[in-house]
Each structure stands twice: as structure tokens, then as C-alpha cells.
Amino acid sequence: MVGELWAEAKERAYKRMKKDLEIGYLDKDIVDILEDFFSLPYAFTKSSCSGRVTAVDADFPWSRDGTIVFKVHRPISSEELIKILDKPTSKRLWLNVQGPIFHVVAKDLESAFKVLEMARKAGFKHSGILTANEEGWLVELTTGVRANLLLKVGDEVLVKPSDSLLKAVNEVLLQGKRRLEALRQALREAKGGLELAGPSEGALRLEGVAGQRGEDLGGQGDKTSEV
């Protein structure tokens, strides 16, 4: 049955988070957010990332068989960018900037929609329910914040490592961190609501969501004039 093992899974996930924190795996930027999710009686997080800049040697930015040659969860410096460009590259060298991402396991469908609604308000506009199993309802919270720059192909450097490029990369990352701040705020409000009046109802009423997204397609055939 869907969600049957939710409470056990939550306990396991909490212990794992505490262990990760101890070992130093956890990104300090989001420990409080994870704690806040765990403190909700209807959710917990399973995996998370606060947003990051990576450089990957691979055919495509999303390739899983590539090699990560650089990874940080903070803005990068001019020296770092130059160092990245100096790396020998066998395929293509991509500089990937990605916003925060969370996998939340909700207790039931209503809780899943509650989490979704909160996330969307905080700017996590590409969030959705991925699946359901005996642990609960898996919700991915994610944003449209990203860039994937092609730096090199083999030995051929394709970009000028100028201050303008560096600034753009770091601004993309910081846009993600801002949404983290909005999520932090939304979680605080959700917790406050719980303390004051119990969980709110009507989470299913999310109207016109597709229209609010960055990728508003407007209709069949991609005919809109949006960005």
C-alpha cells in the first residue's frame, strides 16, 4: 500500500541525515531546511542539493558517464574558471550551474500537493510528483534556474573567461540560492500554521500551474511569443 512504510522510512532518513551531517557531507546552506521538512508531520527529505557549479567532461551536460572535474556549492572565482579551462578535456567540457533540488517524501497525496504548493510559491516552479510507493509520495522540488555553458571541445577553448562570463555564472547560482531563501521562509510559515491551526485544507486547488511557469507553452505547437 502506498505510504505504508512512511514512518519507518522517515526515521531511517532522519538518522541518515544526522550521520551525513556528522561526517561533513551535508551542505551547511540547507541543514535548517532539511530539519524544517522533517519537523512537518507529513513530509521528509530523501536527497537534496543547495545548488552548485560543476565542470563535467562529457558528451552532454546531463551525461552520466562523464567525469566531474570541479564541483562547489558557492560562486566561483576568476582563478578557478581559468584553472577549469586549463584541464585536459577528452570530450566536451561543460560548466553546469544548477539551482537547488529536493526530493521530498510526503505521507499521502494531499500532503504531496501541500508540499508542491509551498514549493511553487517559493519559486520552485518545475516541481512535481514523480512516483508513489510504499514509502509515500515522492515529490521533486526544482527550479528553472540553470545554465550549461560549453567551455571546451577537446583542446579547443570555446569561451573567453572574462569577468562578464564569471559574473553571469555566479548570478545564476545566486538566483538559485535566493529561491532557497524563499523556501526557507515558506517552510517557517508552514510550521507556524501547524502550531497555530493545524494543516490547511484544499491543497488540490492549484489552478493554472502550467501557465505560471517559465516554459509557458500556451497551447499545442509551441506558438507563444514568450521567453
Add this chain to the structure above:
Amino acid sequence: MVGELWAEAKERAYKRMKKDLEIGYLDKDIVDILEDFFSLPYAFTKSSCSGRVTAVDADFPWSRDGTIVFKVHRPISSEELIKILDKPTSKRLWLNVQGPIFHVVAKDLESAFKVLEMARKAGFKHSGILTANEEGWLVELTTGVRANLLLKVGDEVLVKPSDSLLKAVNEVLLQGKRRLEALRQALREAKGGLELAGPSEGALRLEGVAGQRGEDLGGQGDKTSEV
């Protein structure tokens, strides 16, 4: 009630698609896929894009207040790339390549999971249920296929418009078109299944989905060594 107006909404959407096709809005690449979705008794598409290359003058690749200066749903040529670079730019000029995307409205939750499962098998690994309302369950089918290259900041050109860059851009687009082909195949099988034996059961059994995705986070704190 969720899905109450589904049949009416489907009819409206179908008429709209036919009209879009007549006017020439519809991308020929996906007309058959849309028709296949409509022919399922439990789904219809609301908006769609077969994948595209756009150039956008904006602070960020996802900005909605930017200006699209170029848009095609096919590979671009060297001449086009050079022309794009020649455009006067007021903010930043991004070259965005994105894979296909569909918004599907499913009749009920089980149908939504059925669509999700089919999509995920076809490589639409970032798909999820966005919301539910009286029209039904809105499912977004999307891939991790994308690149967002920073071409210019103001007058400053940041990339070398070499053949390697062009090749990478077009290969990203074609990766998206390939997943379209896989979806086409999956839809055919779904339709075949319907004709032979009626809709299949057990759509809720989607295990371990997060682990199959390009962004396998592995646990709290983003500690994996994946690409």
C-alpha cells in the same frame, strides 16, 4: 471534483489542436504524437514542444521578460549562428537548446501514473504530476536534455562560433528528438495494448525513480560522485 470536466476539456483541446494544425502553428514533428495521446481513452495533451533552439536577450536563460531573437525547431546552421552573434544585445544573449516537452491531462490518478511510466521509459526522466483540478491530472513530460550557452554580454562576444560549438548545439537538439522517437514508439505500444487487452493495471508500481535520473543525488547533501 478532480477530473469532473475532463471529457469536455479533451474535446476542447482536440478542436484547438485541429485549428492550430490548420493555421500552421503545429510543429509537424509531433502531430502524430499528439494524435496518439488523444486516441488514448485516458489522456490528452494541452501544450507541447518538439524541442527547439532559441536565442534570448535576457539576464538569465529562463527570464520571461527577455526578448526571443531567434527560434527554430531544427538544427541550426553556421550562418545562423554567426547572424545570431551579430544581433545587438542589450543584456545577455543566451543560446538555449531544449528537449521536447508535453503537458498531458490524465483522466485520473492511475492514468497519470500510466502516462508517467510510459514517458519515463522513453527517456522523459524529469516528468511529474504538476497539479490536479476539475479538468484532470496535469502531467508534465520533460527530459534533462538541454544546454544554455552564454553567447554575448552587451557587445562583448564570449564564444567562438566554431564548428565544434555548432555541432554540440545541434547534437543536444537531436538527443531531444531521439527521445521523441522513443515516446512515439511507447505510445504505439500503449495503443496496441489497448486494442488487444484494454488498459494495463499496476501503474503505481514505479520504484526507485529518483535513482534512475540524471540528477541522482544519492542522499542528503549531494555527496555523490555522479555526473
